[in-house]
Amino acid sequence: MLPLFVVVPLAAAFLIVILAKRFEFLSDFLSNLATGFSFILSCVLLFILSHSSLKVMVYKVGGWLPPFGVDLVIDGFSSFMLVTINIVAFMLNIFCISYMRKYSAKWKFYTLFLLMLVGMNGIVISGDIFNMFVFLEIASVASFALVAYGVEAEELEAAFKYIIMSAVASSFILLGIAFLYSYTSTLNLADIAGVLEAKGLSNVVILVNILFIMGFGLKAAIVPFHAWLPDAHPSAPAPVSSFLSGILIKALGVYVLIRIFYNIIGINRALLAVFTFLGVLSIMVGVLLALGQMDLKRLLAYHSISQVGYIILGLGLGTPLGILGGLFHLFNHSIFKSLLFLNSGAVEYSLGTRNLEEMGGLREKMPVTSSTSMAASMAISGVPPFNGFWSKLIIIVACIQVHKIGLAFWAVLGSILTLSSFMKVQKYAFFGSLKKAYQNLKEVPFSMQFAMLVLGIICVIGGILILPHFDSFFLFPAQQAVMRGLGYKGLIYSVLK
Amino acid sequence: MKESYSKQSGMTLIVKVITRLTVGLILLYGIYIALHGHLSPGGGFAGGVIIVLSFIHLMLAFGREEAFRRISKRFVSLFEGLGGLLFLIIAILGYKAGYFFYDWIIFKGKPFSLFSAGTIPLSYSAIGLKVAFGLFAIFLALITLKFKVKK
Amino acid sequence: MSPYILCFLLFSVGIYGILRKRNIIKIIIGTVICEYAVNLFLIIFGYRMGGHAPIYSPDKDINNMVDPLVQALVLTAIVIGLATTALVVAVAIRIYEKYGTFDITKIRKLKG
Numbered sequence: 001m002l003p004l005f006v007v008v009p010l011a012a013a014f015l016i017v018i019l020a021k022r023f024e025f026l027s028d029f030l031s032n033l034a035t036g037f038s039f040i041l042s043c044v045l046l047f048i049l050s051h052s053s054l055k056v057m058v059y060k061v062g063g064w065l066p067p068f069g070v071d072l073v074i075d076g077f078s079s080f081m082l083v084t085i086n087i088v089a090f091m092l093n094i095f096c097i098s099y100m101r102k103y104s105a106k107w108k109f110y111t112l113f114l115l116m117l118v119g120m121n122g123i124v125i126s127g128d129i130f131n132m133f134v135f136l137e138i139a140s141v142a143s144f145a146l147v148a149y150g151v152e153a154e155e156l157e158a159a160f161k162y163i164i165m166s167a168v169a170s171s172f173i174l175l176g177i178a179f180l181y182s183y184t185s186t187l188n189l190a191d192i193a194g195v196l197e198a199k200g201l202s203n204v205v206i207l208v209n210i211l212f213i214m215g216f217g218l219k220a221a222i223v224p225f226h227a228w229l230p231d232a233h234p235s236a237p238a239p240v241s242s243f244l245s246g247i248l249i250k251a252l253g254v255y256v257l258i259r260i261f262y263n264i265i266g267i268n269r270a271l272l273a274v275f276t277f278l279g280v281l282s283i284m285v286g287v288l289l290a291l292g293q294m295d296l297k298r299l300l301a302y303h304s305i306s307q308v309g310y311i312i313l314g315l316g317l318g319t320p321l322g323i324l325g326g327l328f329h330l331f332n333h334s335i336f337k338s339l340l341f342l343n344s345g346a347v348e349y350s351l352g353t354r355n356l357e358e359m360g361g362l363r364e365k366m367p368v369t370s371s372t373s374m375a376a377s378m379a380i381s382g383v384p385p386f387n388g389f390w391s392k393l394i395i396i397v398a399c400i401q402v403h404k405i406g407l408a409f410w411a412v413l414g415s416i417l418t419l420s421s422f423m424k425v426q427k428y429a430f431f432g433s434l435k436k437a438y439q440n441l442k443e444v445p446f447s448m449q450f451a452m453l454v455l456g457i458i459c460v461i462g463g464i465l466i467l468p469h470f471d472s473f474f475l476f477p478a479q480q481a482v483m484r485g486l487g488y489k490g491l492i493y494s495v496l497k
Numbered sequence: 498m499k500e501s502y503s504k505q506s507g508m509t510l511i512v513k514v515i516t517r518l519t520v521g522l523i524l525l526y527g528i529y530i531a532l533h534g535h536l537s538p539g540g541g542f543a544g545g546v547i548i549v550l551s552f553i554h555l556m557l558a559f560g561r562e563e564a565f566r567r568i569s570k571r572f573v574s575l576f577e578g579l580g581g582l583l584f585l586i587i588a589i590l591g592y593k594a595g596y597f598f599y600d601w602i603i604f605k606g607k608p609f610s611l612f613s614a615g616t617i618p619l620s621y622s623a624i625g626l627k628v629a630f631g632l633f634a635i636f637l638a639l640i641t642l643k644f645k646v647k648k
Numbered sequence: 649m650s651p652y653i654l655c656f657l658l659f660s661v662g663i664y665g666i667l668r669k670r671n672i673i674k675i676i677i678g679t680v681i682c683e684y685a686v687n688l689f690l691i692i693f694g695y696r697m698g699g700h701a702p703i704y705s706p707d708k709d710i711n712n713m714v715d716p717l718v719q720a721l722v723l724t725a726i727v728i729g730l731a732t733t734a735l736v737v738a739v740a741i742r743i744y745e746k747y748g749t750f751d752i753t754k755i756r757k758l759k760g
Contacts, residue, residue: 014585018575148739157758639737
């Protein structure tokens with residue numbers, strides 16, 4: 001059952017290439033079928049895992065036992081990421097039915113979108129470090145083509161910058177894999193953990209740590225490596241921006257960092273200090289640079305950098321509460337950042353502009369868009385009872401718990417500045433008076449409204465995932481899988497016998 | 498290249514004659530390398546690149562329109578998708594027998610002959626097809642781009 | 649020791665090309681050199697003392713081969729590099745169409 005996450009979108013992508021050039025509706029239908037199927041499968045997987053005792057599923061590809069063969073591994077963290085990725089992908093696909101009418105050649109878009117989904121699902125379920133690299137490249141190359149999709153001048157320049165920086169990051173990652181292979185002579189994740197524990201720390205492992213932080217940090221847009229994100233994310237079409245900002249920087253960057261540094265190499269105080277420092281730097285730099293922006297999508301892209309800083313801060317604290325806060329914030333950020341980008345896409349669909357100074361008073365003409373935008377802005381600023389409040393509260397309490405009051409101070413300051421920034425967005429875009437040129441605006445079509453409404457409802461009721469009854473099958477296995485640390489390999493080997 | 502011979506498309510007569518003789522041989526060599534991936538170095542990737550080199554040779558020697566009359570763009574796109582689907586089907590067929598990518602060929606010949614080694618020759622030919630037509634589609638997309646430079 | 653140092657030198661030539669050149673095509677060539685340097689580094693790691701090529705034929709014994717796993721990794725990495733290069737070259741051609749120049753100091757529409 002595990003390979004179906006990769007097989008179904010891939011088969012749909014190839015079928016769309018062959019069949020859908022003549023029949024326009026077939027591309028919509030196949031793509032929504034594939035993403036809906038993978039979403040339902042991820043929920044079923046969550047349900048199955050909550051009833052098993054060990055909460056790990058291992059699939060040997062081709063029947064060969066690891067470490068000679070490739071295996072696919074799902075534990076609590078992977079199933080958590082799978083549900084996050086697939087729910088956002090399904091909602092975005094529904095959004096795309098109406099939005100992509102403005103661009104030509106819809107079937108090409110769906111093919112690339114499904115290939116990006118294949119790459120992301122593959123990273124999360126793979127148990128082998130080179131397989132992870134191949135799926136990372138599939139997702140990256142598909143995202144290069146999607147950023148440059150409508151071929152205007154600015155999009156091409158942003159895509160060029162993104163491609164060159166991402167290619168250098170991939171070279172660093174491959175170099176890190178080469179060094180790790182030379183030291184351990186195996187590629188399987190559980191086996192690498194075993195060999196590293198037996199051989200102990202040496203200079204090669206420290207070099208590998210640095211190369212991986214550089215390479216995956218660029219994919220995750222952590223602060224010294226964030227320069228591609230404010231250009232690449234606004235230039236893409238709106239569903240692609242929300243997919244890139246909501247999922248790609250987290251599944252490619254944060255997930256792999258956590259998997260490698262907690263479960264394989266083993267965490268120590270130096271790495272935790274690096275993570276907390278980079279996290280706080282990202283929070284402040286992201287929010288301060290976002291304060292002066294007048295372009296709506298560029299503002300949202302800078303806030304993405306800041307919120308990923310919160311996730312890295314939470315995960316870099318090392319305590320169980322910090323990890324819980326970081327993972328919950330990962331899920332919440334996917335939901336509300338995707339919703340914010342979809343709102344900006346809906347505004348662009350109706351008005352044709354992204355500049356905040358040209359908008360005003362959209363609240364009376366577009367009720368669904370403005371109410372979901374208000375919900376998402378409240379969530380990202382951390383206003384109770386939306387879901388962003390709970391995750392930020394947990395991160396701040398975890399900071400205070402380890403007696404690092406300075407980190408908590410920066411986190412609260414970042415949250416206050418985020419609130420002010422989004423109040424500006426709401427005032428300029430939705431409140432105020434309607435400009436004369438936009439007197440006869442209509443609301444966006446039904447499929448876009450549906451996608452935004454579902455994500456908005458999850459924003460509002462997402463806080464219940466912390467309650468003990470719900471979190472035991474969604475968040476708590478994820479936190480346990482990360483906290484298990486080097487026990488990962490013991491678990492995999494015990495399942496394989 | 499095309500601007501200096503504006504009246505006739507493609508290159509001079511000598512190049513055209515030699516191309517007519519060698520293109521078939523290059524195609525055959527590429528198919529040989531793609532099929533014998535389990536016996537000698539090469540395999541799907543290298544074989545696919547050599548196959549597409551024969552098509553590009555044809556296009557360079559005879560000019561764009563002449564080559565388009567023989568290989569149309571729809572054909573290329575269709576075969577590329579078909580190659581990918583074929584590889585996926587080979588993988589899925591193993592699924593029925595228990596595991597994904599399982600060796601589902603029951604009759605395995607003796608080693609070092611052509612029909613041996615399970616699903617590897619089939620996988621390599623599917624990959625060769627996909628790489629060849631994928632690269633040719635990239636080449637077509639970059640060559641047939643007509644635009645006017647705006648200042 | 650010396651093949652590794654030469655690989656590192658090739659990698660730094662690629663990084664120099666990306667950082668200091670002004671023409672877009674030269675930046676792309678720098679990226680390609682970077683990727684090739686990493687592939688070469690991987691293959692050199694696979695060398696064993698006095699080993700022969702890892703092809704199993706009836707007259708050679710299998711005890712003294714160089715590492716074949718690395719060669720499979722590098723095949724995949726070469727194809728990935730090819731896909732990235734094809735895409736960035738297509739983007740560069742379109743940039744020339746829109747901006748009229750290949751000079752990267754003049755392609756600066758995105759600011760802020």
